Every structure is written in structure tokens, then in C-alpha cells.
Amino acid sequence: MKPDLRPGVEGTRSRLPTVAALSPRMWWAFLLPPLLALSAQTLQSSQSHQSATFAVVGGTVVDGTGREPIEEGHVVMDGDRLTCVGTPEECPLPDGTETLDAQGRWVVPGLVDAHVHFSQSGWVDGRPDALDLREEHPYPEVVAELRSAPERFFRTYLCSGVTAVFDVGGYPWTFDLRDAPQPRPDLAVAGPLLSTRDHWVNLPAERQFVHISDEGAVEEAVAYLSSRGSDAVKVWYLAEPGSADEERFLPLLQRAGELAEARGIPLIVHATALETAKDAIRAGAHLLVHSVGDQEVDTEFLELALAAGTIYNPTLVVHEGYHEIRARHFRDTRYPLDCVDSVTFAKARSTQEIPGGLEPEDVAASARDLERQSRLLAENLLRVHEAGIPVAMGTDAGNPLTLHGPSVHHEMEAMVDAGMTPMEVLVASTRNGARAMGREDVLGTLEAGKRAHLLVLDSDPTESVAAFRDMSHLVVGGRLHTPAEFLPVDSP
Numbered sequence: 001m002k003p004d005l006r007p008g009v010e011g012t013r014s015r016l017p018t019v020a021a022l023s024p025r026m027w028w029a030f031l032l033p034p035l036l037a038l039s040a041q042t043l044q045s046s047q048s049h050q051s052a053t054f055a056v057v058g059g060t061v062v063d064g065t066g067r068e069p070i071e072e073g074h075v076v077m078d079g080d081r082l083t084c085v086g087t088p089e090e091c092p093l094p095d096g097t098e099t100l101d102a103q104g105r106w107v108v109p110g111l112v113d114a115h116v117h118f119s120q121s122g123w124v125d126g127r128p129d130a131l132d133l134r135e136e137h138p139y140p141e142v143v144a145e146l147r148s149a150p151e152r153f154f155r156t157y158l159c160s161g162v163t164a165v166f167d168v169g170g171y172p173w174t175f176d177l178r179d180a181p182q183p184r185p186d187l188a189v190a191g192p193l194l195s196t197r198d199h200w201v202n203l204p205a206e207r208q209f210v211h212i213s214d215e216g217a218v219e220e221a222v223a224y225l226s227s228r229g230s231d232a233v234k235v236w237y238l239a240e241p242g243s244a245d246e247e248r249f250l251p252l253l254q255r256a257g258e259l260a261e262a263r264g265i266p267l268i269v270h271a272t273a274l275e276t277a278k279d280a281i282r283a284g285a286h287l288l289v290h291s292v293g294d295q296e297v298d299t300e301f302l303e304l305a306l307a308a309g310t311i312y313n314p315t316l317v318v319h320e321g322y323h324e325i326r327a328r329h330f331r332d333t334r335y336p337l338d339c340v341d342s343v344t345f346a347k348a349r350s351t352q353e354i355p356g357g358l359e360p361e362d363v364a365a366s367a368r369d370l371e372r373q374s375r376l377l378a379e380n381l382l383r384v385h386e387a388g389i390p391v392a393m394g395t396d397a398g399n400p401l402t403l404h405g406p407s408v409h410h411e412m413e414a415m416v417d418a419g420m421t422p423m424e425v426l427v428a429s430t431r432n433g434a435r436a437m438g439r440e441d442v443l444g445t446l447e448a449g450k451r452a453h454l455l456v457l458d459s460d461p462t463e464s465v466a467a468f469r470d471m472s473h474l475v476v477g478g479r480l481h482t483p484a485e486f487l488p489v490d491s492p
């Protein structure tokens with residue numbers, strides 16, 4: 001028997017109340033399926049944890065590189081590093097190795113969400129520019145609450161199988177999350193973003209949007225990010241193609257690219273129009289954090305991206321959340337919600353109580369717009385992917401109703417619906433995510449030398465990415481856990 005992490009009937013979520021009362025030792029007993037013979041040695045050490053050398057054995061290993069799976073493979077780790085991944089002959093177990101027997105299961109790298117925002121709550125209170133509820137939810141309080149309790153999002157990520165995330169824009173305090181205690185996902189953090197628009201969603205004494213009004217502002221901003229050890233220089237490049245804004249801000253985007261390169265920091269760009277996305281690639285963008293969404297991508301775009309090695313982050317499903325806010329209807333069956341903390345869950349459920357929603361005919365029109373947009377994004381994703389441009393899965397979590405953690409399931413399923421194979425989406429959600437973070441050397445695949453993050457799945461992820469919903473165990477930094485350990489502690 002294993003926990004069902006999928007949502008129950010609409011409006012509920014299946015918790016494990018009877019399990020919650022069990023002792024840590026009992027948890028394990030509950031979670032052990034009869035055929036999964038976790039050795040007694042491992043079981044005993046699960047609280048103080050296993051010895052330095054640990055191995056997941058017998059499962060089908062899908063290593064995240066796109067290579068053929070290894071049947072009955074060995075994934076061996078020492079501390080938080082993988083030391084050998086291969087057949088039992090290639091990877092004999094050192095004496096004293098504790099093991100998790102994963103026979104009949106699949107072993108994959110931990111997922112990477114390459115586009116999240118810890119400065120956003122997953123609901124509209126974090127985006128008052130989308131819907132202004134500041135009277136009931138004062139913005140400074142919302143941000144203070146996010147800052148004070150990042151561990152609840154760390155839990156939802158781990159509970160959802162996500163062992164690394166890229167925060168691609170937020171308040172300066174997000175830099176400090178990289179020093180937060182384990183267990184948590186590995187983090188790359190861009191920090192405050194350079195914006196072509198003097199956006200107002202800031203705190204009176206703290207900014208997440210730094211307006212790049214001129215070259216001096218760009219220089220100061222990049223120097224600041226560099227001083228904070230930022231993992232990326234993110235530019236919010238909102239300029240109508242062909243407009244005076246594009247003429248004004250293109251040189252500033254290019255300057256940001258030059259300065260970032262000089263300091264050895266990757267440039268990442270929000271540019272959702274075809275022509276501005278080309279501007280971004282020419283300026284040296286390592287990552288486009290969104291799809292091209294105004295028209296079909298053309299040959300010039302594909303050639304530019306391919307030549308530059310730019311990574312494409314499709315963020316397919318974030319638009320659905322905005323539609324659901326407009327419609328005042330949180331469709332809680334899009335992805336599993338068990339991992340979501342009670343604060344966020346309660347906010348999402350209260351969506352229907354916000355006054356002033358659209359009239360039914362306007363809801364229908366909004367749904368049609370969403371469908372048109374989704375179709376274009378899906379078609380563009382397939383063109384980009386088929387051209388050989390690396391695609392990295394990213395959800396834009398933190399945006400309204402794109403909840404931190406489980407949104408990855410919906411995003412991966414949408415990528416398959418767009419026409420990628422489950423194996424291709426697996427690579428996009430592991431190795432390519434690590435590449436987007438600038439961490440491919442240490443994260444994203446099951447290869448010797450990399451961080452020991454992995455998931456054990458009950459069904460075949462190369463058949464269906466829904467397999468990621470059925471995780472029996474996860475290893476985070478070399479330590480064995482069950483997803484149930486990361487269920488919210490503050491269940492209502």
C-alpha cells in the first residue's frame with residue numbers, strides 16, 4: 001500500500017489522517033509495499049539515516065540523459081554524491097552498502113522546475129497587478145509571510161518530486177534561500193529583475209523590479225546582482241515589437257547582456273513576442289523564460305536560438321491560472337493537491353468567493369482565448385523542440401493558481417500533449433532544467449559525480465509522465481525519504 005498523492009473528488013484532497021498519527025518508524029512500515037523489500041538495515045537507519053554508501057538497486061534506471069534505460073540497474077552513492085550508475089557488473093556494491101530494492105520500479109533523477117518565484121504566493125494576493133485584493137490582503141504582509149516561511153514551499157517541492165528549482169526573479173531575500181537548511185530543493189536565484197517598465201509591484205523599501213531607465217541604471221543593477229552572487233541577470237523585456245520602446249530598450253538589453261557576460265553571469269530574458277525574443281537571443285540570452293506567444297516561431301528564430309544554444313522554457317499552463325482567477329473558479333483537478341500547505345490551499349479554494357468575476361459569456365470568451373493561446377504555445381514548443389533547441393520544463397510557480405510544487409505534473413503533461421514524448425519531457429524536466437539553472441555539471445542526471453537526488457516511481461515514466469505522480473521514495477542529497485514525510489505539517 002502506498003499513499004495516493006492524487007486529488008480525490010473535486011473539492012477535496014485525500015490526506016492520510018490515519019497515517020499522520022504514526023511514529024516515524026511506523027511511517028516506513030505503512031509505506032512499504034509488500035514487494036519492496038527495503039532491507040532491515042536501511043529501515044533501522046531511516047531515522048538517523050543510512051551509512052555513507054547507499055544504493056538503489058534492481059529498478060529500471062532512466063538517467064535523464066535520454067539514453068536507453070538500464071534494466072535492474074545500480075545507483076550507488078556516497079554521501080550526497082552519486083558514485084556509480086549502471087548495471088550490477090559495472091557498479092558492484094562496496095562492502096557494507098545499504099540498499100533500497102527498487103525491483104519492478106523506475107529510478108529517475110529528481111525533477112527540476114526551471115521557472116519559479118518564491119516572492120509570489122501562488123494566488124492573486126502576490127500579484128496585485130493582476131487583481132487588486134490589497135484591502136483584504138495587504139501586500140507587505142503577503143510578502144513578509146512568504147519570506148518568513150519558505151520551508152513550506154520547500155516541502156511541497158520535495159513532496160512533488162522536485163529536487164531543484166530556479167527562482168528567476170524576486171526580492172533580494174530570495175538570495176538567502178540558497179543557504180536554508182536541508183532537506184530542500186537545490187536552488188539557483190536570479191534576485192531582483194531588470195525591467196523595461198517601472199513596475200509598481202514592489203515594497204516601499206525593497207524592490208523586485210529594478211527599472212532600467214538608462215545605461216547607468218543597467219550598470220548599477222548588474223553590479224548589484226553580481227555583488228549578491230546572483231545566478232542570473234534577468235531582464236523583463238516588455239517592448240512592443242517595432243515600437244519606440246523597443247528602440248529605446250534594445251540597447252539597454254544588449255548592455256545588460258554584455259555586462260552579464262563580462263561578470264560570468266548568465267543572461268535570462270522574459271520576452272514573449274517573436275521579435276523581442278530574437279532581440280533577447282542576439283543580446284546573449286542563455287534562457288528564454290517563456291514561450292513565444294504572439295505568433296508562430298519562424299526559421300530565423302529557430303536558427304538564432306540553435307546557433308546560440310539558447311534554452312527555451314515553455315511555461316505552458318501558467319495562463320490557465322489567470323483565466324481561473326477571472327472566472328473565479330479554481331479547477332482543482334488539474335494537478336494533485338496533497339502536497340500543498342494549508343495556507344496556500346485555503347487561498348486557492350477561496351477564489352470562488354472573490355467578488356466581481358466575469359459574466360458567463362465572458363468566461364466562455366476567456367476560455368476560448370486561453371484555448372487559442374494554449375494551442376499556439378503547444379505548436380511553438382513542438383517546432384522549437386523539433387529544431388533541436390533544448391527545452392527546459394518550468395511552471396512559473398507562484399503566479400495565481402500555479403502552485404509551488406505539484407504544478408510540475410500539469411506542465412509536464414501539457415508538454416506531452418503538445419507532442420513531445422514522455423522520455424523527451426523527462427529529459428526537459430531533469431537534465432535540461434539543470435542546464436537552464438547553469439548547474440548541468442552537478443545536477444539533473446543520474447551520473448557519477450552528480451548530486452544524489454533521485455525518485456523511485458511505481459510506473460514507467462517513459463510510457464507516461466503521469467508516472468511522476470506515483471512516487472514511492474525520493475533521495476535528496478543522498479538521504480532516503482518518502483513523499484509522505486513532506487506532506488504539509490499544517491494540515492487543516
Ligand SMILES: [Zn+2]
Binds near residue numbers: 117
Ligand atoms: Zn515568471
